[in-house]
Amino acid sequence: MMKRKNDREVEETYFEKQHLTLSDLKKKAIEHGYLSKSNIAPYPESVELHVAKVSHVTGRRGLEGIFTDSGFRQPSDRSHFLWWELSITTDDICSAEQRFLTSLSPSTQNHNQLPFLEYFTSKAFQNGSPYGNFRFTLSIKELLYHYGAQFCHGQSPVLRVYETVLYRQEILYTIVVHPPNIRCYDDYPRLPGSGDGVCGYDKGSIWWRCQSPSETYMHRFNVNGNRQFYVWDHVCVAFHMEPGWVLHVDQDRLYKRLNVCEGSHPCLLKPPETLLSLAEADNILTYFKGRMVYAGARD
Template structure:
């Protein structure tokens, strides 16, 4: 365990080589206010999402650099500062992913539901998946590149791994004031910097894993603001969602992929494909753009993207 301040200038606790569940963290008796709140209403816990898409978000200068390079590299200022050589990607949880997760969640609670019970069950997860892990907005910029994980791993394998599959490992758990980040490191087999980090499991009861091109993630805290409560009616085989008498703030969790990048490496992607994979998005608070970047409105970002496409022909 290590206490430090991050690039976003806030305190964090780092647990290297581990993905610690919410229960694991609570049992450690840390000095952390939100983690131990006992007023959080009942909500869906340990819901398994199967995620097939990932995104990389950047500001306007990052956008232009990506198209200039026809690909992704670590920002030069981070290389110069001897920071870890990572290219960061986040999970994209789609509405279909949420629907599939809800079906698994309900089936795990009521494995023998009748057709009528299934038909009459109101939607559940849409009331609780309100953290930044499920939003189209981002704290990291106005321009979001979205790829299927399979495609991204294929590009990385062809360019840096000698056509071998890259290795995915449990890298760390970061605990912030209101956020738990699980980091997975992705690296070529010939890079031995991470040999003492456990390989990401393909099955089991861990926080996340990788199987056949799909990441699974057992989300333990899908909401940062709780204003609903879950009511399980075992007799009727049904779940209801009720209003909670007040809003409660809590930690939320998510997963990031950190692709190992050597200085000078560029993960090349054809420009036409880049244009198909990028869209404008709004910047959410807190804004974590590195100066001198500043957030744009959605309309401004869309205009920048349209102008760039015109410039690039």
């Protein structure tokens, strides 16, 4: 266990080379107000999701930079990573619900079971983002193909278990992706294809066993009628990027994989950028696309 401050001066407790379960973290000698709570009502644990898509969210300046470069680069010289988060769809959630219910009663079809994940408040299941209003969504399989073709000299990228990071109310599991000739990650375990781990990669999808799908427990998870706050967990994929590298994606493909999203607080955009309303973001995107189409016609 080690501590550090990130680019936003927020303190992180992190565990290198391992993805620690919620139970593992509770066993550690960590002073943490939420992990130590004993009055959290029972909730579905280890809900397994299979997620085929990832997303990268940015602000207006990032949007313009991505189209100028026809691709994605590392956000700053201090970081070697290009970050993507799991893009969880309604179908992903429905499949996870069915998988969870079948694990409880394999012989039952559960046709009449009402959805239950929709009641969870974890940011992992919400559309909003603190990182901006412009979201690019691609399949992880496509992204790995582009990365391998451009930076891996004909070889496949390597996926590894990188870190577990603990914040005040958040657990982040990081997967690192790197070219085979980048040796600084050799001591990190390979990401599993199957098994009992927190997450892995298999057949074009990232599987993730979500252990804490809410940060507030309401509805049938009330404890003495009070809303209970707790940690929530999620998974991010960090692509290793050297200075000057750009992960190129065809501009037409970028257009088709771009949409606007609500901003969520606290805002994690770097000043002077701020979060926009959906109407403002829609107007900017319409103007930006029109400008790019006009430039393409002139060329």
